[in-house]
Amino acid sequence: MYINILLKKILFISLLxxxxxxxxxEFNKVFYKKLVSVPCVRILNSTGVMGCQSLKPxxxxxxxxxxQDLLNDFIKSDRKGKYVVILPYELMTNDNLRSLESSGKMSxxxxxxxxTDPSSSNSAPIIQRxxxxxxxxxxxxxxxxxxxxxxxxxIWNPNGLGIIQxxxxxxxxxxxxxxxxxxxxxxxxxxxxxFNERKSYVRFPLKAVEFDALMYxxxxxxxxxxxxxxxxxxxxSVYSTPSIDMNENDGKPIIIVSAAMDSKSLFxxxxxxxxxxxxxxxxxxxxxxxxxxxxxxxxxxQKHILxxxxxxxxxxxxxxxxxxxxxxxxxxxxxxxxxxxxxxxFNTGNFGGCTFPCFRDLDFKRINFGNIDSxxxxxxxxxxxxxxxxxxxxxxxxxxxxxxxxxxxxxxMQGLGALSAVGGTGAGFVRNASEDGVFRKLPPSSSMAxxxxxxxxxxxxxxxxxxxxxxxxxxxxxxxxxxxxxxxxSSICSIANVTSQAVWLHAQNLLSPTSSAANNPISVNCxxxxxxxxxxxxxxxxxxFDAFRKSKDDRISHYTGVFQQGSxxxxxxxxxxxxxxxxxxxxxxxxxxxxxxxxxxEICANLHCTNSFTRYHDSYGAGLEFNEKGETTIVDPExxxxxxSVWSDFxxxxxxxxxxxxxxxxxxxxxxxxxxxxxxxxxxxxYIRQTLKLD
Amino acid sequence: MTILTxxxxxxxxxxxxxxxxxxTVAKDAQLVILMIxxxxxxxxxxxxxSSIWFISKSDATENPITxxxxxxLQELFRWFFYKIISRAENGLILASANPTSPYNIPTFAFxxxxxxxxxxxxxxxxxxxxISIGPGVIMCKSCPTLTxxxxxxxxxxxxxxxxxxxxxxxxxxxRYPKRNYYYIIWVLLSHLGSSYATMFSQSDIKSGCVIGFSxxxxxxxxxxxxxxxxxxxxxx
Numbered sequence: 035m036y037i038n039i040l041l042k043k044i045l046f047i048s049l050l051x052x053x054x055x056x057x058x059x060e061f062n063k064v065f066y067k068k069l070v071s072v073p074c075v076r077i078l079n080s081t082g083v084m085g086c087q088s089l090k091p092x093x094x095x096x097x098x099x100x101x102q103d104l105l106n107d108f109i110k111s112d113r114k115g116k117y118v119v120i121l122p123y124e125l126m127t128n129d130n131l132r133s134l135e136s137s138g139k140m141s142x143x144x145x146x147x148x149x150t151d152p153s154s155s156n157s158a159p160i161i162q163r164x165x166x167x168x169x170x171x172x173x174x175x176x177x178x179x180x181x182x183x184x185x186x187x188x189i190w191n192p193n194g195l196g197i198i199q200x201x202x203x204x205x206x207x208x209x210x211x212x213x214x215x216x217x218x219x220x221x222x223x224x225x226x227x228x229f230n231e232r233k234s235y236v237r238f239p240l241k242a243v244e245f246d247a248l249m250y251x252x253x254x255x256x257x258x259x260x261x262x263x264x265x266x267x268x269x270x271s272v273y274s275t276p277s278i279d280m281n282e283n284d285g286k287p288i289i290i291v292s293a294a295m296d297s298k299s300l301f302x303x304x305x306x307x308x309x310x311x312x313x314x315x316x317x318x319x320x321x322x323x324x325x326x327x328x329x330x331x332x333x334x335x336q337k338h339i340l341x342x343x344x345x346x347x348x349x350x351x352x353x354x355x356x357x358x359x360x361x362x363x364x365x366x367x368x369x370x371x372x373x374x375x376x377x378x379x380f381n382t383g384n385f386g387g388c389t390f391p392c393f394r395d396l397d398f399k400r401i402n403f404g405n406i407d408s409x410x411x412x413x414x415x416x417x418x419x420x421x422x423x424x425x426x427x428x429x430x431x432x433x434x435x436x437x438x439x440x441x442x443x444x445x446x447m448q449g450l451g452a453l454s455a456v457g458g459t460g461a462g463f464v465r466n467a468s469e470d471g472v473f474r475k476l477p478p479s480s481s482m483a484x485x486x487x488x489x490x491x492x493x494x495x496x497x498x499x500x501x502x503x504x505x506x507x508x509x510x511x512x513x514x515x516x517x518x519x520x521x522x523x524s525s526i527c528s529i530a531n532v533t534s535q536a537v538w539l540h541a542q543n544l545l546s547p548t549s550s551a552a553n554n555p556i557s558v559n560c561x562x563x564x565x566x567x568x569x570x571x572x573x574x575x576x577x578x579f580d581a582f583r584k585s586k587d588d589r590i591s592h593y594t595g596v597f598q599q600g601s602x603x604x605x606x607x608x609x610x611x612x613x614x615x616x617x618x619x620x621x622x623x624x625x626x627x628x629x630x631x632x633x634x635x636e637i638c639a640n641l642h643c644t645n646s647f648t649r650y651h652d653s654y655g656a657g658l659e660f661n662e663k664g665e666t667t668i669v670d671p672e673x674x675x676x677x678x679s680v681w682s683d684f685x686x687x688x689x690x691x692x693x694x695x696x697x698x699x700x701x702x703x704x705x706x707x708x709x710x711x712x713x714x715x716x717x718x719x720x721y722i723r724q725t726l727k728l729d
Numbered sequence: 730m731t732i733l734t735x736x737x738x739x740x741x742x743x744x745x746x747x748x749x750x751x752x753t754v755a756k757d758a759q760l761v762i763l764m765i766x767x768x769x770x771x772x773x774x775x776x777x778x779s780s781i782w783f784i785s786k787s788d789a790t791e792n793p794i795t796x797x798x799x800x801x802l803q804e805l806f807r808w809f810f811y812k813i814i815s816r817a818e819n820g821l822i823l824a825s826a827n828p829t830s831p832y833n834i835p836t837f838a839f840x841x842x843x844x845x846x847x848x849x850x851x852x853x854x855x856x857x858x859x860i861s862i863g864p865g866v867i868m869c870k871s872c873p874t875l876t877x878x879x880x881x882x883x884x885x886x887x888x889x890x891x892x893x894x895x896x897x898x899x900x901x902x903x904r905y906p907k908r909n910y911y912y913i914i915w916v917l918l919s920h921l922g923s924s925y926a927t928m929f930s931q932s933d934i935k936s937g938c939v940i941g942f943s944x945x946x947x948x949x950x951x952x953x954x955x956x957x958x959x960x961x962x963x964x965x
Contacts, residue, residue: 061856061857061860062860064867065860065863065865065867066863066865093864239866239868239873239876242864242865244864244865687865689864689865689866690865690866690867690868691864691865691866692866692876694733696874696876697731697733697737698733699737700733700734700737700738700741700876700878700879701733701734701736701740702737703737703740703741703879704736704737704738704739704740704741704882705737705740705744707740707741707744707745707886708740708744708745708747708748710745711744711745711748711749712748712752714745714748715748715749716752719752719753722957722960725960726832726960726961728830
């Protein structure tokens, strides 16, 4: 192989003699094995920097510290050289990372999230999956929430490691085998560690890895936005209603059914957010579907029902705050050119939008904030079933409110409780979160953005947790692998069922503390819930996705991503198409690829021109705005201003290294040989001259 | 750190031949030009060899065959080069410092050999040498304590010196009318032998690289002795 590659190169070298300057990828591959990189990236806000960075490529010997003791031993040891430390996720505390950094022996960290030992025959896991693990803060996004000024606010995530918000100036990559290339990389690394262990880290060559994760952003969000090295964290929320004629002045109250569509974690590429993200949005779609089968069309009820699926809620409620801001504040279109411009790419004339501020359409103005009657929010609902005594499934969900004395809140809580009562009697499985005597107010939720503007709006947050956020809140472990798929599906389905019935009754002003599920014609289709679950997690062949998705990944990332005008990512597109079809007033036979192919007022949902009030809505930090030139600027540093750094590409290679002693040996050999040659040549010349009698 | 490897390997590979060049050839402009032109002939031979390899694409396993036609092509171009030089011989001798010396032709041969060998070493080894600046290494399969960079450096060093002596012997062998076929055969066989000997490095034989080096060193010593003998003969 070596010689052949060499010969192949020689062909080019012979033709082009400037070989020394050319990058030699093919030849490099022999020495450096490329690995799949799942990096932690740099995020900034108005006050500073967080996430990871490596200013220059770094490398180190692979070492695995499975336990805290082994890690402490490593930090205290007098080992020479640089190491890349493989840490189980549980040991990724800020203290550990800081002491590794200050030990001067660490050039990077690989986070071991799961995976088995490739050398063991029964594929035993290298580390045990932790019972709970959240890299997020102890009170996530609380500084942007409703209770940000509340000294005694409740701590929702007491086990949070708090490392997502920290700044690390060294590379951190994840080891998370889930598909062929990542399993191959993972095995290479673990084999490398075991190789090093067999050689006791003294008998060279040893296995090392090299990282390069240069992030262009520095200082803070305003600096890097000015330098154009950042993009706002965000995406597109989707709102949808069956009330096709909803308008600002119709005076009809609006019931909002809300959920968050995405999630976050330390390593964005492998963010899953099954419970915190996927479960709520599945319930939302299932409710919309159940209500669409109402005997009397729900658009004829006394109240409108509006479904909102918000993007970027884990980043300080990006979607809900932006949505509320836009529907609450009076809107002034300063400039409308009706044609796409460099700062606003929409053909605003086609959709009735505005060039500055840039909006494709102004249909959100048809939602009158003053008409909002109540909010049903679905938080994490995948884990509402536990095994009770006698292996009987026990359903348990909790309703969180801001104020228990609000009559509207009480009605919603009692109504949900009554509807969930088995057989219509006794306490239901949907309970007050304060039933244990502790009143915690709202957990981090989208409802806060609405209550911020009007604290008296009845708002319930329905979740499977009572006192602490789910065990794997905003963590890579929130992938459902600790639960049974059928349990997840029936958990989502049963809470969606109760909620849809409550919404159906409430929309007709019929919800009461004694409502019964018995005569309610609304029920959720659990098969659809299962289908949605497959679609939003792993199934590349999902029938709902087929209509519009391009890539066929094995695993769908639920990371929020960055806001780019007019370009929607997979998740918002999914919600837009699915909710657009479900809430359609009429679906035509006309095929389409996107909204431009359809008539005014129509959208393109599931490849058909559809008459549906379903729209995308911008989602990015409430403290950010776009100016007339289309540049992002910070307008309120107190609010959320998350931006993500730009990077070129990641380098992550495995290779052998030799000891510095042997390198010095090589150098000495070279020097000695050269000196020896000089001497030999001088004496050789003399000898030749003498023997040939040249002088 | 690995700048050490880079410098060490660069000196190992090119130190001896550079010492030869600077202490003997560099002073004489005519010889430098001769050296460059012989280097050009080697490049043409290897261009042909790599074209054959590229077109045949016979995959990785056929190394012995690749070596065979590469060596034959190099020897063919050595002969072409001799033919050209022998035509220009009178002019070259006239322009040399001492036109009456019987050692002009062996000097041309030595310089051409150095040019042949030097470009051979450069083309063969420059790629690994550049990569040696990076932190990664591959160990030599048969000598797991040595890196491929270092064994390559030694091989390069020896092959430059071998090419120099082969050129002297070949010129002597091709000399018309007293052709000496022993020299020609020796050059061809030892070239093949030293090329095949490098395959020991990546074999499974324990300390195979040492065997390869030893064979090359023995060939080199024999060739040097033979070269010196041809010079002595001229003095008789």
